[in-house]
Amino acid sequence: ADVLRAAASRFSTDEKQTSRQDATSYNNFYEFGTDKGDPATYAGALVTKPWTVRVDGLVDKPADYALDDLIKPFALEERIYRHRCVEGWSMVIPWLGFPLAEVIRRAEPSSAAKFVAFQTLMRPEQMRGQRGFLPVLDWPYVEGLRVDEAMHPLTILAVGMYGETLPNQNGAPLRLVVPWKYGFKGIKSIVRISLVDKEPPTSWNRQAPSEYGFYSNVNPAVDHPRWSQATERRIGDGGLFAKRRPTLPFNGYGEQVAGLYAGMDLKTYF
Amino acid sequence: MAAPVSAARPPAGGSTRSWAPMVPRWTVYVAGLIPAAWALGLGLNDALGAEPIKELEHLLGLWALRFLLAALAVTPLRQLTGVNLLRYRRALGLLAFYYAALHLAVYLLLDQGLDAGAIAADVLKRPYITVGFASFLVLLPLAATSTNGMIRRLGGRAWARLHRFVYLAAALAALHFVLVVKSWPAEPLIYAAACAALLASRAYPAAAAARRGPRT
Numbered sequence: 001a002d003v004l005r006a007a008a009s010r011f012s013t014d015e016k017q018t019s020r021q022d023a024t025s026y027n028n029f030y031e032f033g034t035d036k037g038d039p040a041t042y043a044g045a046l047v048t049k050p051w052t053v054r055v056d057g058l059v060d061k062p063a064d065y066a067l068d069d070l071i072k073p074f075a076l077e078e079r080i081y082r083h084r085c086v087e088g089w090s091m092v093i094p095w096l097g098f099p100l101a102e103v104i105r106r107a108e109p110s111s112a113a114k115f116v117a118f119q120t121l122m123r124p125e126q127m128r129g130q131r132g133f134l135p136v137l138d139w140p141y142v143e144g145l146r147v148d149e150a151m152h153p154l155t156i157l158a159v160g161m162y163g164e165t166l167p168n169q170n171g172a173p174l175r176l177v178v179p180w181k182y183g184f185k186g187i188k189s190i191v192r193i194s195l196v197d198k199e200p201p202t203s204w205n206r207q208a209p210s211e212y213g214f215y216s217n218v219n220p221a222v223d224h225p226r227w228s229q230a231t232e233r234r235i236g237d238g239g240l241f242a243k244r245r246p247t248l249p250f251n252g253y254g255e256q257v258a259g260l261y262a263g264m265d266l267k268t269y270f
Numbered sequence: 271m272a273a274p275v276s277a278a279r280p281p282a283g284g285s286t287r288s289w290a291p292m293v294p295r296w297t298v299y300v301a302g303l304i305p306a307a308w309a310l311g312l313g314l315n316d317a318l319g320a321e322p323i324k325e326l327e328h329l330l331g332l333w334a335l336r337f338l339l340a341a342l343a344v345t346p347l348r349q350l351t352g353v354n355l356l357r358y359r360r361a362l363g364l365l366a367f368y369y370a371a372l373h374l375a376v377y378l379l380l381d382q383g384l385d386a387g388a389i390a391a392d393v394l395k396r397p398y399i400t401v402g403f404a405s406f407l408v409l410l411p412l413a414a415t416s417t418n419g420m421i422r423r424l425g426g427r428a429w430a431r432l433h434r435f436v437y438l439a440a441a442l443a444a445l446h447f448v449l450v451v452k453s454w455p456a457e458p459l460i461y462a463a464a465c466a467a468l469l470a471s472r473a474y475p476a477a478a479a480a481r482r483g484p485r486t
Contacts (some may be wrong), residue, residue, distance in 0.1 A: 026320035034455035036320070087452070089321055136453040207453055226396055226449065228388065235320045240313045240380055242323070 001164035004076055006096045011154055012080035013252075018091035020162045022235050027169045028085065029188055030136050031120065031127040038129070039169035045126045046189070048173040057117070057194035060108035067173050071159060073106070074098035078163075079156055081179035083186075084218045084251045090232045095177050096160030101151040109147070109195045116150040117200035118143045118176060119192040137203050143176065143187035144200035144214065148260055154179055154253060157190070180250040180257045182216045213270040217261070218251035222270045298358050302365040305333050306372060327376045331402075334369035335447060335461055337362050338440050342468040349471075360416050363436065367413035370406050370443075398449035405442035408435050437472065440465050 029039035053070050056062040080094045104116065122140035124131040130139045149155060158177045159166060166172040171188025178185050184204050194200075204212035211225050220230045231244035250257050261269070309329045312318045318325040341362035348354045382389050392399045412433055414420070421429045444465035447458040 022320040030453075034451075034453070089324075132456075134454060134456060134459070136455055204452075223395075226398055228391065228396075231388070233321060233323070239316050240318075240322050240326065243383055 004096050004160045006076035006078040009077045009079050015092045024167050031129045043168035046168045054192045055107045058110045058113040086182035091235050095158040097156040097158035100155045112197050113195035115196050116145050117194045118187045121189045121191045141203045180253040220247040298361040323380045330373035337366035346471040367409050401442050402446035405439045408439040
């Protein structure tokens with residue numbers, strides 16, 4: 001991994017960071033298998049150089065960017081964010097990235113653009129989970145945000161963590177981080193960002209619409225149909241006798257983002 | 271917690287492979303408890319990965335299911351191959367129960383920290399926990415009656431009828447595993463398929479008898 005320089009951010013939390021070891025060995029990245037250890041074991045097969053990202057859709061300046069060209073204009077920031085998985089565990093991760101808003105502005109979206117659709121690389125020969133006999137998801141992985149969510153200053157595209165470029169298992173070379181949403185919204189190894197006028201399909205919502213909504217904001221008051229979301233276990237909190245912590249609305253970022261959802265029933269739009 | 275070909279009946283004699291009875295029963299218990307000791311040791315040494323409680327819970331549950339399926343496999347194994355492990359079936363069944371109890375204990379004590387409200391809500395509202403809990407409740411009387419004394423007191427026929435509930439416990443346990451995961455990963459489905467096959471083998475006793483053929 002290459003060392004990256006980044007400025008500190010006022011959006012960072014000062015909570016204790018998850019160990020790099022845990023954050024890079026306990027991952028959900030089903031393109032490499034469903035076991036938490038699979039991504040660290042198998043993601044090495046993924047070749048991330050060269051890497052092209054297409055920015056297209058309802059924009060005046062669609063383009064295919066080589067990764068370096070996409071990143072170059074922007075100053076990297078370190079964003080230490082809480083990360084809450086829909087499965088009920090959480091981490092604190094020092095990401096390195098830049099606001100997604102910058103990429104969107106550079107593409108000059110038209111006023112018809114209401115949503116942003118994202119797509120992960122489809123490359124079964126390097127992503128063993130994509131060539132499974134029983135596909136766990138409909139590949140390629142897709143995600144989406146409303147434009148105002150995508151433009152929010154907390155929403156970043158990350159290229160690194162812990163001061164270095166992203167390990168493959170964490171979504172190299174480019175991933176989305178939306179800290180007030182469940183982790184699966186943070187799509188990894190992005191190859192396409194499209195501005196669209198309708199709510200785009202999202203992988204987990206397609207897989208189980210009653211369990212994973214388009215919004216998927218962290219919400220202790222709305223349980224997953226099969227388990228409670230009221231509490232979470234912070235990874236590294238202390239072995240076999242660690243206590244659960246209460247989960248916070250919007251993962252503790254409510255002050256910044258609750259306004260995005262004013263007037264919406266979050267039980268309906270979960 | 272044996273399947274219905276009961277211990278009250280005389281054991282099927284001729285087809286027993288000679289090596290089986292040479293292994294004393296207690297070694298099955300000792301060997302069977304090694305995974306629990308191993309997992310607990312890893313846990314206490316903080317070597318169970320990022321989510322040690324979940325990992326311990328998962329390992330114990332997985333071994334409960336494995337022993338349950340192993341106990342259910344004794345009869346079809348004898349029918350298909352002639353290898354008779356009937357004398358170890360009680361040990362396998364009781365090991366399944368011990369692991370299920372440890373699995374439940376980890377859930378109650380370590381995972382939920384004995385939070386009665388959260389546990390009650392889980393058992394009532396979460397189908398996978400309802401189903402898992404039900405499986406344990408079904409196993410309980412089977413484990414309690416897995417002694418020679420209880421077989422005598424109940425009578426072989428009643429005892430066998432009671433122990434047929436192991437089929438229900440196994441089906442619930444396999445379902446519990448399928449329901450706990452996201453999407454449809456292979457592992458729980460493989461266990462569910464194995465469980466279904468073992469239960470299906472009971473549904474065709476005539477076919478099984480025909481397959482058994484003449485003893486040599």
